[in-house]
Amino acid sequence: MTTDHLPRYDRAMVRLMNRGEGRTLYASARRRRVVVAAHVALTAALGGLMTYLYLAQREQWWLLVPMVPLLLAWMFLTGVINSATRGLLELRERALDERQLTDRARVGALAHRAMTLLLLAAVAVLLCAGAVLGAAPTAYAAPLLIAVLVTHWLMPLWVAGTTARDEPEDDLPHV
Numbered sequence: 547m548t549t550d551h552l553p554r555y556d557r558a559m560v561r562l563m564n565r566g567e568g569r570t571l572y573a574s575a576r577r578r579r580v581v582v583a584a585h586v587a588l589t590a591a592l593g594g595l596m597t598y599l600y601l602a603q604r605e606q607w608w609l610l611v612p613m614v615p616l617l618l619a620w621m622f623l624t625g626v627i628n629s630a631t632r633g634l635l636e637l638r639e640r641a642l643d644e645r646q647l648t649d650r651a652r653v654g655a656l657a658h659r660a661m662t663l664l665l666l667a668a669v670a671v672l673l674c675a676g677a678v679l680g681a682a683p684t685a686y687a688a689p690l691l692i693a694v695l696v697t698h699w700l701m702p703l704w705v706a707g708t709t710a711r712d713e714p715e716d717d718l719p720h721v
Contacts, residue, residue, distance in 0.1 A: 559641065560637060560641050568629055571626050578627075578708060578710055579708055581627060585707070588623065593693050596689075597689040597692075597693075600688070631707060635650065653706045657704075672687065672690065
């Protein structure tokens with residue numbers, strides 16, 4: 547795909563998303579799934595630490611120390627997933643070809659279905675907890691809603707990372 551017709555920003559983003567330095571990290575479907583699983587785990591760990599800070603009876607600011615390396619690793623893995631999908635969710639529509647636009651729509655539909663199920667589960671948990679306890683556990687409502695919001699934001703990235711196709715092998719022999 548030629549990018550001559552795109553504005554400078556879009557050309558720069560296409561170049562950035564198509565760099566090959568980290569290709570070994572996402573060269574196969576298995577590796578991409580491992581990266582996405584690690585990203586999900588880091589997201590859960592960061593969310594757990596933030597929830598604990600929110601619910602702690604006393605201030606425990608020392609917990610911010612482990613959050614820094616976790617956040618740096620999370621940002622790195624976000625970049626790996628974006629590279630694996632060639633910027634499918636980050637590039638503007640005008641920078642994508644027809645196949646990529648179709649993939650973006652497919653990823654959006656899958657992520658929407660997954661999020662609908664997660665939202666139903668969150669509502670069911672709060673309703674069941676309210677029925678058992680006599681009142682909804684309000685202390686946990688905010689962290690649960692934040693977790694669902696973050697998951698809603700990241701679900702398309704995770705779906706794109708797990709469903710990305712392998713790159714075609716080079717036809718030229720490696721010298």
